[in-house]
Amino acid sequence: MPSKLADAFRSHPVDIQPKNLHDLKELPDSYQWSADQDRPEPEPAHHEPVPVIDLSDPNALEEIGHACTTWGVFQVVNHGVPAAVLDRMEDVAKSFFSLPAHQKLKAARSPDGISGYGLARISSFFPKLMWSEGFTMVGSPLEHFHTIWPHHYTRFCDSVEEYDKQMQNLAQTLMWLMLGSLGITKEDLNWANNNSNSTTTNPRAAIQLNHYPACPDPDRAMGLAPHTDSTLVTILHQSNTSGLQVLRAGGGTAGWVTVPPIRGGLVVHIGDLLHILSNGLCPSVVHRAVVNRDRNRISIAYLHGPPSNVRISPVQKLVGPSQPQMYRAVTWTEYLGTKAKHFDKALSSVRLCAAAEAKDHNNNNNNNGVQVG
Numbered sequence: 001m002p003s004k005l006a007d008a009f010r011s012h013p014v015d016i017q018p019k020n021l022h023d024l025k026e027l028p029d030s031y032q033w034s035a036d037q038d039r040p041e042p043e044p045a046h047h048e049p050v051p052v053i054d055l056s057d058p059n060a061l062e063e064i065g066h067a068c069t070t071w072g073v074f075q076v077v078n079h080g081v082p083a084a085v086l087d088r089m090e091d092v093a094k095s096f097f098s099l100p101a102h103q104k105l106k107a108a109r110s111p112d113g114i115s116g117y118g119l120a121r122i123s124s125f126f127p128k129l130m131w132s133e134g135f136t137m138v139g140s141p142l143e144h145f146h147t148i149w150p151h152h153y154t155r156f157c158d159s160v161e162e163y164d165k166q167m168q169n170l171a172q173t174l175m176w177l178m179l180g181s182l183g184i185t186k187e188d189l190n191w192a193n194n195n196s197n198s199t200t201t202n203p204r205a206a207i208q209l210n211h212y213p214a215c216p217d218p219d220r221a222m223g224l225a226p227h228t229d230s231t232l233v234t235i236l237h238q239s240n241t242s243g244l245q246v247l248r249a250g251g252g253t254a255g256w257v258t259v260p261p262i263r264g265g266l267v268v269h270i271g272d273l274l275h276i277l278s279n280g281l282c283p284s285v286v287h288r289a290v291v292n293r294d295r296n297r298i299s300i301a302y303l304h305g306p307p308s309n310v311r312i313s314p315v316q317k318l319v320g321p322s323q324p325q326m327y328r329a330v331t332w333t334e335y336l337g338t339k340a341k342h343f344d345k346a347l348s349s350v351r352l353c354a355a356a357e358a359k360d361h362n363n364n365n366n367n368n369g370v371q372v373g
């Protein structure tokens, strides 16, 4: 990985080693979130469900366009990724998280590291701890897997490699469908036509395994605090336990909406960079994970971004006198650095002031005005 990108992926230096959450019979004070810290509260009784789109449906493009410009999130079925590939990857996550704590800590993310085991990296922005543990992979997990599974690491590495390949294909397909629904083609993005195999022109990705153990007091705990992803698009596989919630902005139906797991289905989140690319037309969705009293939950996020040398800025076709350019150009590297420093203020920190004022005046339902923590 080029060193500049590697720098931007590095976690916050304040990394506290996670406790073994399984062993706790009561929720320690350090894990008790108060209501003003975005603690889970009941869902509004009546709300529209997050759209589920069948990619083999002739209306899929239109439905994607609607989901992208209203929700910033949808689920896909008939997406072409074999169920066995999802199952094998879930098995990697389950095998990893069920290891004893001292084994998992052999793969701990170092304080200035990118890949490895640890607390949610956004933890440093919150006064309370999250009821979860994670394992991040940027590039091959071989070194970590070899350390923890000296006899089985190849099987686990193969499952990750296969997952990575399938997800990269699906992420590209979805991105072109999303942009296509806005009338954007490859010709409108000069970087997208580059077929070179160089590491600086290939799309970049991270795979994040999340584990949310059963929790003795789920109503006071938080699995993963509200955030947006920095990506172009994130594809999330969740095990058969619910926990993902997305923030539906606007009007009487505003509130947190649960995204129920669908067997074989995948959740697609719009990330901050696609929000920028679409000149704010597609909102990057604020989401969080809540926890369960009796059930463990696993989720696997495929965080898809642009090649490291590409500057992402609003597509010119979406800029005009009535739609001023909302954001300045940023590379993913630069944006990850901004996110690591400013977290939920990262998007507004790359917003162009005059355009933002005009837009905010017309649209005060923008998810990214949400304050968390």
Ligand SMILES: C=C1C[C@]23C[C@@]1(O)CC[C@H]2[C@@]12CCC[C@@](C)(C(=O)O1)[C@H]2[C@@H]3C(=O)O
Pocket (backbone or CB within 6 Å): 008, 009, 010, 120, 121, 122, 136, 205, 206, 208, 227, 228, 229, 230, 231, 301, 303, 336, 339
């Ligand atoms: C590429 C990346 C995106 C990410 C930071 C990271 O370097 C690797 C983990 C990613 C993740 C997953 C959980 C939520 C999130 C906000 C976080 O803290 O780590 C995202 C980061 C992101 O999208 O900004």
Ligand SMILES: O=C(O)CCC(=O)C(=O)O
Pocket (backbone or CB within 6 Å): 208, 210, 224, 229, 236, 238, 243, 244, 245, 287, 288, 289, 298, 299, 301
């Ligand atoms: O566990 C979930 O459902 C959400 C995970 C997530 O948002 C992430 O890994 O970025």
Ligand SMILES: [Fe+2]
Pocket (backbone or CB within 6 Å): 227, 228, 229, 234, 287, 301
């Ligand atoms: Fe996320």
